[in-house]
Amino acid sequence: MVEAIANIFRVADLRSRILFTLAMLAIFRLGVFIPAPGVDRVALGDFFAGAGDNLFGMYNMFSGGALEQFSVFVLGIMPYISASIIMQLGQVVVPQIERLRAEGQAGRKKINQYTRYLTIGIAIIQSLAISYGLEQMKTSSGAEVVLEAGWSFRLMTMITMTAGSCFVMWLGEQITDRGVGNGASLIITAGIIAGMPGAVLNMKSKLDIGEINLLEIVLLAGFMFGVIMGIVFIERGQRRIPIQYAKRVVGRRIYGGQATPLPLKVNVSGVIPPIFASSMMMFPATVGTVYPHPIFETLSSQFMPGTWVYNLTYVGMIVFFAYFYTAVTFNPVDVADNLRKNGGYIPGVRPGKQTADYLDRILTRLTGGGSVYLAAVCILPTVLTTMYGLPFFFGGTGLLIVVGVSLDTVAQIEGHLLTQHYDGLLGSGNSRGRGRRKPIGSV
Template sequence: MASRADNIASNLSLANFSKATELKNRIWFTIGALVVFRFLSFVPLPGVNPLILESLYDQTKGGILDLFNTFSGGSLQRMSLIALGVMPYITASIVIQLAASLHPSLMALKKEGEAGRKKLNQYTRYGTVFLCAIQGWFLASGLESYGASSGLQAVVNPGYLFRVTAVINLIGGSMFLLWLGEQITSRGIGNGVSLIIMAGIVSRFPTFAANLFEGGRTGSVSPFTIVAVIGMIVVLILFICFMERAQRRLLIQYPKRASAHGMMNADRSHLPLKLNTANVIPPIFASSLLLLPLTISQFAGNSVTTGSAFYSVVQTLNTLLQRGHPLYLGLYSAGIIFFTFFYTAVVFNPEETAENLKKNGGFIPGIRPGKNTATYLDYVLTRITVVGAIYLTLVCVVPEYMVAQTGIQLFLGGTSLLIVVNVTVDTISQIQSHLLAHQYGDLIKKAKLKGRLR
């Protein structure tokens, strides 16, 4: 049986792909949905002057707006209908997930299976609408005063009518993206929301590549720097692929049971503990919290009188928290390490896992079931989380240091690189699963046909 499965897996070639009609339809549907997403990113928000907005946006680079703009594929910079992207949904999902691990009623709802999952998903959507309304209102209010010190006005007709219209359009844009992501998940190749985020990030690659090679042609960027940047990106991608698949497999043994032939067999399985249990959540949280003061100080600096004491404080804060500065890199690293341990502790409960193993009769060889198993799981998880935190810190800090040293704005930061690689690996796994299912389907049809002929 094992050799037959290996042969089937090895036969997943382009020939099999050409016969998988359903898979091709799913891929074409996914591509079409992503094209719609890219078209929407160029539809401007009513009442906003895009030319003035572009000149004003260049004055506030380096803040949290850059992070959100990367995830939305430049939609925030152009202030399109989908300027908020799916980030409100991601934030609401993280909040609901944390609450489901800490709040007793939500924790009980999480254990109800499919019905509980649908209820939590409904709460997540309500939270998405709420966050979109708040963020949209503040975004519209900020646009009205955006560039006032420069004598520029990004909004054509400021007022409450513009704010309400902007909030309604931004909520509709984000909820449409959420619906589009669900359609990709059900009718496409899966991971709808993740694919939308990845498409927004990758869409900036042509501009980055053109600027990089144009700099090499004009002499502003040395050939050695170009080779170093490309080499760093390739090495980081390989490193991320290796570390994301790394896991500690704990042997789980079950009591001996009588088989059909009267022999006593002991079932064995493994409990996989990922090296990076927290995934991309720590870099997102750390960068958001760290860049938030910088963004506020940048906006405040436009309305503060030059030469005042508060103005000097704002300028000092802007200098110390610039991307690539030693203080910024130190705080960024500390934030990633903290949130890695915090989020891992939230999503994985050693006591609950040990209790489930005890109920099913499973145990770790050499460890007594119950409290001792929970203590051992916590010990192992803490050790591998240390390695995971170091790995996330290196992946996120190295690109920031590279940008500070070379002055080249990478379109892929550490967080973006993690998202792109993880989503790509998951998408390839989904395609391979569909191909494998198609291969098994053909074998079953052939077996039925032979049975009828006999």
């Protein structure tokens, strides 16, 4: 492991990508502490002291504490996530967007442009919702959070937060293009990790006042460790489909004939379904905040984290997005067609439609199991932590995002190392532990 980490700094391109990613994340974290005007931060801090189990506590977790600080980055990356969901749904149900996707690189650039425009619109709506919500906040002593409520505060909040969200979106795109890992996912992960010290201190204070005892903490820590181990086990699990390539004679050379597996992850969709589902689950409570009508307020209270309505809907959304995202990112017909064109086939399965149907059946089973795993990891720990009143960081969604994104980022770093003939972080390669591997055919 030490040798593998040293190898990272021997590859100039990888080293620069990692340093660039860390720099972008550092800028994001610094922005969290840039305050937006118009709010009494002492009163806001008092309000969040007891807001761990409502909409604002959940949004505060995903924004990395920016809401509690009332920072310019309050909205964080969530408007961009919501816009991405809408555009990916549009690729399935809107023919014009589907045609753009089929145009290749030019079409994807156009879709990304529309996603940015939609992000601005969503950020405007969410910033107005937050400004309305802040105006209604009061501490236990009756102190108001907003210094001067009214349209001047709302417009100022809208402009500040929308600009901040667009900047965070830009940071995420820069990380994806010039760094390592998925920028949006890493920004969410950085925000969750930043809440660790506060969550631990919060739990210690509960221990000091007797709300929880040491045995319960040990049991919960052991349970969380088991959940993390389960996440790592499932996320690294693969179903390997054997692919045989026919031999071809070109001149005096024989090509093909080898067997190579087609690896399919057990959890094909990764951490995207919980992120998408969490973003969508904030919508009912947001509506209840903007429109303080009794019907919307009742709907908002039913969709607070920890309620049975919230949990059932959250599970349904996770299962839906697991199947939907898998269908968008993996097309069995295209894979079967590419295999046929390259002379590849699955032993015992005819090329073409039968191969596509075979891959579709396997993918459906994997997605079904993966969605159940995602729902269990996100809901079961959250139910337990709700019972003990622990912070959101200790819920399943936060753990899944942190572990899943970390594994994906490590896999990308490993890919860079292997392309430069170095052993990966997980000890891949023939010359494990000996640094640089000799290219094939070298002495």
